[in-house]
Structures are given as C-alpha cells and as structure tokens.
Amino acid sequence: MNYQIKGSRVTACILLALSCLVCFVAAKSFTSMWVEERVYPVEEFQQKKLSDYFSGIKGTPADQPVFIQKGEEEGGTVLLLCGTHPNEPASNLTGVLFLENAKVERGRLIVIPTANIMGFSHNGPQEGHPQGYFIELADGSKRRFPYGNRLSNPIYQWPNPDIYIHPSSGQNLSGKEKSNLNRCYPGRPDGSITEKMAYAIVELIRKEKVDLAFDLHEASPEYPVVNAIVAHERSMELAAMVTMEIEAMGIPIRLEPSPKNLHGLSHREWGDFTDTMPILMETGNPSQGRLRGRTNEDLVVTGKDKCYSRAFDLGKLYIPYDGDQPLSLRVARHTNAVMLFMENLEFINEEKGLTVEGIPDFEEIVKKGVGHFLAASN
Amino acid sequence: MRTKKIVVGLMALMFLFLTGCAWAGDIALTSIGQSSDSMMVKVVLKKMKVTPDTDNLMKAEDLEGKDILIAVVGGSSKGLGAAGIDKDQENQRATDLLSAARDKGIRVLIMHVGGAGRRGKLSDAFIVTAVPFADELIVVEGANEDGLFDSLMEGKDITIRVVPNVRSTSEPLKEVLSLWGMVGL
C-alpha cells in the first residue's frame, strides 16, 4: 500500500504551533529546576559564601552558601561537603540533616550542602530521572528535595573538549569529566567554572585550616567501591579505627585506599594540596545504577527495584540488597560514619577533638525516617 | 661489689629481653591483595601496644630478623591500582614472601578480616594463595560461609579462630602471639 501525506499551509501551521507548545512545556520544566535548594539551618550556624574564599567565583553560578558553626570549646575543624554529585541524594540530605540539627560544643563544623550547585539545576539527559523527590516529615507533611545531575549544567560550562587533560597531573580523562567537580581538584583560579569552584573549595580547606574533610557520595550497587570509605594515606589510621567501629555495629563497610595515581578526586588532591585528612564515603543508590528498571521518585526514596533483587540473587552486587535500599538507611550510614569520625578525631590529635550534639543515631534515622529530623518547609 | 652490680644489671637486661621488650620490630605485617584491611589490624595491634614493621609491599628480604609474619588477606582493585601492580604480580609477591617465611622458620599468621564483603573473584585468588601457608588463621565471620577456608586448611591440625568483627580480633591475636612466645600482652 502506498500512503501519501498531503501537507498544506494549515497542517504546517498546526505542526508549528504544536512544536511551540512542546518547546514551551519543556522549557518550563527545565527552568523549574533553576531554583536554589531551601534549607533551614539551626540558628547557631553562621552563613558565608564560597566566594569569600576565592573572589573569582563571586557573582557566578558556582557561588553558594557555606555554613559554619563554632562550639564554645576550642577543637578541630571538620568540613562536610555534600552534593558533589546531585544525583546522589543521600549526600545532600546528610548535609541538610546536620544543618538542621547540629549543636557543636567543641570545635568547628563547616557544611556545604550543594557542593556542585551547578549540577542541581538540571537532570542527566536520557536517564529518566525525576527532578526532585519528597520526604515525609515528622508532622506528616512532605518536603521536596532536588535530584540533579552528576555534571555541571551545560548552560554554565559548554562545550567540553573530547579529552579532559587534568591540569596539575596531565592525566587524560573523558571530556565530560571537565564538568565533574570530583575530577577537577585541586582546581584552577583561571580554569573552567567547575575548576574555579573546585579551587574555591580547596582554598576554603586551606584558609579555614580544616583538619578533617568529608566528601559524601553514593554509587551504583553493582560498583565495587560502594558501602565504602576511601581514605588518603594521611587519614588511613583514623579511617581504620572508624571502619572497625562501624563494622562492630553490624553495618557492612569496606575501607579502600585512595590510589596515588588517580587524579582530580577529593580523596587524593585535598590530601596532596592541603594539610587536611580527606575522607570520601559511598552508599548504595539504585536510582543511579545501570541495572535499574523503572526510574522515578519512588526508586530514589525507597531503592526498591526488581532488577536489583535479581542482580543480588545472581551475586552481582556489592551491597546486601533485600529488595530495597531506603534513602533513610543511606543517610543513616553517612551520618553515623561522620559522627564516629568526629568522635575519634581526638585520638589522632588530642587538641583537635570535636563534639557535636543533636544528631540522631543510626537506628533512629532508619526507624523514624530521615524526614522526622528535618525542618518543615515554609 | 661492682661485679655484683654488673651481674644484676645483665640479669635485668636478660629479663627484659625475655619478657618481650626485645620483640619490638620482630613482627612483620603485610597485606595480601592490597586492601586496607591490614591497616585495621595495625590499629588493633597498636591498642595492644604492639608495633609491627608494616609494609603492604613487603618482600622476602624484608623478613630478615623477624619471628612472626602477619599477613592480612583481601583484594582491593583500588589498592592494587594504588600500588601500581596487577593481581598476578601481587599473587607472585605473596607466594614468594610466604614461602620465604616458611623456609626461614618464621611463624605465619593469616588473617581475613573483611567478612563477606572481602570475598569474590579478586579476594578469593589471594585467599587460595595465602591460607595454605598459615600456622594460625583468624577469620571474621561471614567469610567462611561456603567453607572455602575449611577446605584450604584440610589435613592441617589448625582450628580457624572465628570472631564476629575486626575489633574482636584482639582476643585471638593475643592468644596466638602469646602462644608464640610474646609476653606482656
């Protein structure tokens, strides 16, 4: 059979109008993500800007809030960098939990909740990810959190080269990694906007004399470095102490060394370019894994996925997977580990201890859900 | 009078020598598979006031003057990458080191502290290499569910010392080191 499509001016106008409508709806959907995440820190936190540490990012999309709380007693300084990869929600949410609950009694706590703020304003193409997800709060209401992309938004940094040559090491990486905050350290004051942002974070670590610095992440359940602590050699003894405590609580965890020849990553470059003890941690996030099935808000929050159950039965996963991997469990893992690190810090250096109160423990977060400890949005 | 003082002094020295002070540095600690699990064992030993000579890339010649070798087994691709070696090179180093220890009469304690998480293709290759050299074996629960360690120890008169987690390896560590003549733990 032979169909012939007959077009006229009228059909052309209709098609044009329809494409305008699609563009309008899509544009509205895209731009709806261009809002900064609202957080409600306890009043003890003092708010600064990342550009206070490197003025080169002032007035750019890389600038963002930095929250600092100082205890009565002198002690160590800890940086909690969350949201390096905005498609790893347990990271950002752990930062928010600390911001909205922490009472620092000894030492100083610095929290950056949306480290790659330029990745929170878009989704990864062809991933089918939701633009945000809802967490149920203690009063039964729901609060929305953003779900973004691993890389900086191309409206701020485009195009990237085919090959990204990491400036300080000469290491070759895939071109898109130039937009990946955790491949850009130690950063450059005159580089791309993501490199400048990395530089500002390294400047903050130097200027605030951060003793212990966390970079929180999530990884695919099928990736070998998951439910893991990655430590620079300077942080290794402390990390070993904490790993043992976590393991003694019955929480599966692995300790991995930071490869000396893998450049651009926080756990390597923070240690090599500053005096801090860097720690990177990973939890298992089915919504970013390659084996996932239907991708929606529910998957982000519950981690329930039939394909992952099957993969676990086949022995292909690096996390114990009993049909789900709730976001609350993942936040509980990060929170518990961060607290243990801070508690153990004084055993490495007596004067650098840190005491933080008000943070719920592992069991509480798992049982009540992380939303129970977050402020109501208004 | 003076001779008496010297004799007493010498006896005191002998006593110290025999009671463990001379043990400092006589224990070697290494990783087989380049995971950081050996670091955790080092921390446990540190709490017991034992400071071993630690080198995750220890070679046969580094065993000079050592009485005990503690080898912590567990594979890590990140660790191998960090050391700039591959699985086969690491397995060869393990075989050379452990054979040398056996030839020199150095007692070998093999430890696997990573539980179920440190099993799988990579780790198993190192377990199969190292465990047959064990004079004593400490394993954290979860790793021997399929009986791999039992099968590797078959025919040997050694009981596997199983503990629930890394922290509780301090008990069997104390037992083994005392058994091998280390006192004052």
Ligand SMILES: [Zn+2]
């Ligand atoms: Zn990540």
